[in-house]
Amino acid sequence: MSTPNAKRLAKRVKLSEEHLITRMLNIAEGLEDVIKLGRGDPDLDTPPHIVAAGQKALAEGATHYTHPLGILPLREAIAEQIRTYGGADYAVDEIMVTPGGQHGMFVIALALLNPGDEIIVPCPGYNPYGQAAELSDAKVVKVPMGMETNFTLTAEMIEPHITERSKILVLINPNNPTGTVTAPDEVRKIAALAEKHDLIVISDEIYARLTFGNHTVQSVAALPGMKERTITLSGFSKAYAMTGWRIGYLAGPRDLITPMSEINHAFAISTAAVSQHAALAAASGPQECVEEMRATYDARRQAICAGLDRIGMSYAEPQGGFYVYADVSSLGLGITAGTFCERLLAEGKVMMYPGTIYGDHTDDFVRMSMTQPVERINEAMARMASVVETIRAESHEAAL
Numbered sequence: 559m560s561t562p563n564a565k566r567l568a569k570r571v572k573l574s575e576e577h578l579i580t581r582m583l584n585i586a587e588g589l590e591d592v593i594k595l596g597r598g599d600p601d602l603d604t605p606p607h608i609v610a611a612g613q614k615a616l617a618e619g620a621t622h623y624t625h626p627l628g629i630l631p632l633r634e635a636i637a638e639q640i641r642t643y644g645g646a647d648y649a650v651d652e653i654m655v656t657p658g659g660q661h662g663m664f665v666i667a668l669a670l671l672n673p674g675d676e677i678i679v680p681c682p683g684y685n686p687y688g689q690a691a692e693l694s695d696a697k698v699v700k701v702p703m704g705m706e707t708n709f710t711l712t713a714e715m716i717e718p719h720i721t722e723r724s725k726i727l728v729l730i731n732p733n734n735p736t737g738t739v740t741a742p743d744e745v746r747k748i749a750a751l752a753e754k755h756d757l758i759v760i761s762d763e764i765y766a767r768l769t770f771g772n773h774t775v776q777s778v779a780a781l782p783g784m785k786e787r788t789i790t791l792s793g794f795s796k797a798y799a800m801t802g803w804r805i806g807y808l809a810g811p812r813d814l815i816t817p818m819s820e821i822n823h824a825f826a827i828s829t830a831a832v833s834q835h836a837a838l839a840a841a842s843g844p845q846e847c848v849e850e851m852r853a854t855y856d857a858r859r860q861a862i863c864a865g866l867d868r869i870g871m872s873y874a875e876p877q878g879g880f881y882v883y884a885d886v887s888s889l890g891l892g893i894t895a896g897t898f899c900e901r902l903l904a905e906g907k908v909m910m911y912p913g914t915i916y917g918d919h920t921d922d923f924v925r926m927s928m929t930q931p932v933e934r935i936n937e938a939m940a941r942m943a944s945v946v947e948t949i950r951a952e953s954h955e956a957a958l
């Protein structure tokens with residue numbers, strides 16, 4: 559009998575750390591009042607004018623398939639928005655609306671990667687890029703990052719990983735899980751490297767409008783000569799709190815978008831019409847809501863950092879997105895980040911994820927999502943301080 563498909567798939571795609579997440583979810587199920595700083599799903603609601611646009615569209619019959627690339631007014635609005643926020647100049651047939659940015663990662667991998675091709679990814683970095691590449695039998699080449707560069711890629715770090723088979727370079731800016739921003743000058747150097755080695759760049763800019771302090775994101779495709787070799791991946795989930803609508807997009811040169819639209823059509827036919835109308839309201843309507851959410855995350859970021867400072871735990875400087883990446887090993891407790899997460903959940907009822915889920919080569923870091931109000935974050939930090947004290951007391955006792 560042949561191997562069932564699901565088993566074959568599980569063999570091909572390493573569902574790393576799956577058991578840890580399942581274990582944590584099982585622990586959480588038996589607990590009340592868990593403060594969830596795990597998933598990257600905003601607690602904030604989609605702004606009312608966007609919801610209203612979706613409701614209106616449904617009432618007016620937006621219940622059918624659409625053009626495979628997405629409804630024209632939405633692609634026009636996305637092109638306009640990309641231009642407004644410092645991106646490249648795209649025509650409407652250079653934009654493909656997808657059922658979430660994540661879906662776009664699999665479309666890219668299936669369209670562009672042949673078996674044996676190499677895709678270079680930041681490590682830690684958003685893991686579905688690797689999973690999508692593995693489904694195409696491509697080789698995932700991880701560039702390990704650490705505190706030395708505040709968990710951002712540099713051209714110097716990438717270059718030794720480039721081989722004859724290198725085809726795609728993934729830049730996630732701001733990065734998930736680390737919440738850090740690659741500075742514009744470094745983005746220019748990375749772009750020059752991609753040009754030198756004839757690489758396609760996937761520039762994931764989904765968190766680009768959520769940056770803090772004076773950190774800004776340089777769009778790769780807007781750099782001279784880069785539009786032809788760059789696919790910009792973005793969406794509405796993060797900046798507009800629209801995760802559940804499942805809508806994102808890819809923007810790139812026509813010769814790449816056209817084959818990808820065939821695959822997208824085979825997968826999904828089109829993105830849900832209702833979500834496209836809601837996204838149209840998001841892209842073309844008032845933008846104050848994005849700034850309000852950004853300011854909300856900024857206040858939460860400061861609350862988390864203040865809490866970590868009180869506990870004495872070091873972390874990468876959070877510069878964008880809605881994550882703080884903190885170093886468990888800096889506490890000197892002698893336990894891994896995975897064990898720390900499990901104990902923090904079981905004993906402190908605070909959920910966060912270890913960096914290993916995102917391919918971190920150490921088991922030292924945890925990702926904390928800023929997806930709770932400041933009061934809950936402060937409570938989470940107090941619970942965490944108390945769990946740290948318990949673990950510290952145990953290791954003192956063991957040493958006696």
Ligand code: PLP
Pocket residue numbers: 598657658659660661684730733734762764792793794795801804805806
């Ligand atoms: N890119 C990054 C870096 C992400 O963190 C995520 C989701 O967490 C996505 C893309 C995909 O988002 P969506 O599929 O909701 O558009």
